[in-house]
Amino acid sequence: MIDEKFDAIVVGAGMAGNGAAYTLAKRGLKVLQLERGEYSGSKNVQGAILYSDMLEKIIPDFREDAPLERHLVEQRFWMMDDRSHVGLHYRSEDFNEEAPNRYTIIRAQFDKWFSGKVREAGALVVCETTVTELVQDAYGKVIGVKTDRGGGQIHADVVVLAEGVSGLLGTRAGLRKIPKPTDVALAVKEMHFLPQETIEDRFLLKGDEGVVIEAAGTISEGMTGMGFIYTNKECISLGIGCLVSDFQKTGRSPYQLLETFKQHPSVAPLIAGSEVKEYAAHLIPEGGYKAIPQLFGDGWVVVGDAAQLNNAIHREGSNLAMTSGRIAAEAIFQVKSRKEPMTAQNLSLYKTLLEQSFIIKDLKKYKDMPQLLHIQSQNFFLTYPQLVSKAMQNFVRVDGTPKIEKEKMTLKSFTSARSWAGLFGDAFRLARAWR
Numbered sequence: 001m002i003d004e005k006f007d008a009i010v011v012g013a014g015m016a017g018n019g020a021a022y023t024l025a026k027r028g029l030k031v032l033q034l035e036r037g038e039y040s041g042s043k044n045v046q047g048a049i050l051y052s053d054m055l056e057k058i059i060p061d062f063r064e065d066a067p068l069e070r071h072l073v074e075q076r077f078w079m080m081d082d083r084s085h086v087g088l089h090y091r092s093e094d095f096n097e098e099a100p101n102r103y104t105i106i107r108a109q110f111d112k113w114f115s116g117k118v119r120e121a122g123a124l125v126v127c128e129t130t131v132t133e134l135v136q137d138a139y140g141k142v143i144g145v146k147t148d149r150g151g152g153q154i155h156a157d158v159v160v161l162a163e164g165v166s167g168l169l170g171t172r173a174g175l176r177k178i179p180k181p182t183d184v185a186l187a188v189k190e191m192h193f194l195p196q197e198t199i200e201d202r203f204l205l206k207g208d209e210g211v212v213i214e215a216a217g218t219i220s221e222g223m224t225g226m227g228f229i230y231t232n233k234e235c236i237s238l239g240i241g242c243l244v245s246d247f248q249k250t251g252r253s254p255y256q257l258l259e260t261f262k263q264h265p266s267v268a269p270l271i272a273g274s275e276v277k278e279y280a281a282h283l284i285p286e287g288g289y290k291a292i293p294q295l296f297g298d299g300w301v302v303v304g305d306a307a308q309l310n311n312a313i314h315r316e317g318s319n320l321a322m323t324s325g326r327i328a329a330e331a332i333f334q335v336k337s338r339k340e341p342m343t344a345q346n347l348s349l350y351k352t353l354l355e356q357s358f359i360i361k362d363l364k365k366y367k368d369m370p371q372l373l374h375i376q377s378q379n380f381f382l383t384y385p386q387l388v389s390k391a392m393q394n395f396v397r398v399d400g401t402p403k404i405e406k407e408k409m410t411l412k413s414f415t416s417a418r419s420w421a422g423l424f425g426d427a428f429r430l431a432r433a434w435r
């Protein structure tokens with residue numbers, strides 16, 4: 001067992017933990033990072049889109065050797081009913097830029113690379129080690145951790161909790177509550193392998209270009225949730241997730257939804273003939289701003305998914321995770337530089353810096369969205385996608401019906417499904433939650 005004292009112990013080697021450990025080690029702090037998985041990335045699940053800007057702020061030259069799949073040139077949003085999708089596609093040659101803005105990645109490879117950088121920066125990274133308990137002094141200050149390797153306690157001035165969405169350590173120590181089923185989604189994901197040329201033909205890509213499809217509608221059967229399809233070099237990541245509370249209520253399983261999603265006529269041709277090599281399930285924090293727990297205390301800070309920092313509206317999580325890790329590390333470094341103790345008062349700097357960043361600003365902007373989507377899930381994820389599909393079909397089908405009649409039919413289908421008051425109410429609630 002390690003019996004020296006560290007400036008910081010980082011629990012977890014996902015995006016948040018690696019962002020924190022790397023920044024701390026680069027600033028010259030003595031860092032121990034503990035990860036329960038066999039290696040960094042072995043336990044991590046993501047779609048996965050990587051947002052360059054946030055990684056550049058940590059490792060500016062990451063493009064030189066990071067394992068990146070494709071850079072994204074096209075984003076498709078699909079509103080689906082059982083037989084159709086209405087799509088908004090944005091593709092731009094601007095995304096074929098020298099330093100692309102978004103990439104697809106495979107977390108097992110990417111996190112391993114990131115962890116190598118953490119080691120190079122000077123942190124001691126120990127895998128296959130689960131932190132079982134936070135050690136607190138008589139006043140409740142966190143002063144270290146215990147692990148499943150036995151051998152007593154390991155001490156540090158501050159512990160960075162980057163343990164992911166379930167956050168068991170923090171909850172066990174009474175630092176935060178267990179996330180509510182309405183605040184977490186359960187997502188499943190598969191990797192469909194196909195020859196590189198097949199992927200490029202099906203998605204109209206050349207070289208390392210990639211496409212992302214975000215899909216919502218009847219695929220979630222009225223539950224709050226979404227599906228996704230991301231292109232990697234030689235495989236397609238495909239998945240779907242819904243709120244845990246909705247799965248509890250309906251008795252449906254994410255696996256059933258995934259099967260239906262794969263068989264949808266818009267999806268099946270994209271993955272036809274593929275070989276499925278990986279299947280994973282994972283929770284995603286989706287409670288937004290109102291679900292953020294206490295972020296710091298005497299001797300501890302919490303970052304990434306463990307702090308519920310996830311923007312479900314924009315499907316961003318890993319960038320919030322690595323940025324919150326970096327910001328926490330910068331706050332810790334500042335306190336350390338001033339030779340002050342890691343008290344709650346001093347560590348509140350982390351929250352201040354976080355509030356100045358895009359993370360809290362974005363989550364605050366959408367603070368009412370999670371609740372609205374949850375309460376109105378039947379309308380937003382079932383009724384409207386069906387109505388919009390019907391309206392589109394009515395619009396494009398040429399069958400001799402006068403256009404004025406068609407417009408009346410479409411309007412009637414909306415008002416009989418939701419009534420005028422319902423339609424205006426939904427539009428108003430959506431606009432208010434979006435502002």
Ligand SMILES: Cc1cc2nc3c(=O)[nH]c(=O)nc-3n(C[C@H](O)[C@H](O)[C@H](O)COP(=O)(O)OP(=O)(O)OC[C@H]3O[C@@H](n4cnc5c(N)ncnc54)[C@H](O)[C@@H]3O)c2cc1C
Nearest residue numbers: 012014015016036043046047049131164304305317318321
């Ligand atoms: C299906 C799916 C698709 C997603 N797609 C995207 C996407 O496209 N883009 C995006 O930005 N985000 C996406 N996300 C969200 C993103 O994956 C997370 O926000 C991000 O991984 C959070 O990073 P983290 O470091 O906080 O947590 P994690 O990546 O979960 O890392 C936590 C780490 O802590 C370790 N750990 C936990 N407990 C202990 C312990 N007691 N001791 C030691 N180690 C411990 C775990 O093994 C793990 O390695 C997706 C999530 C899912 C589930």
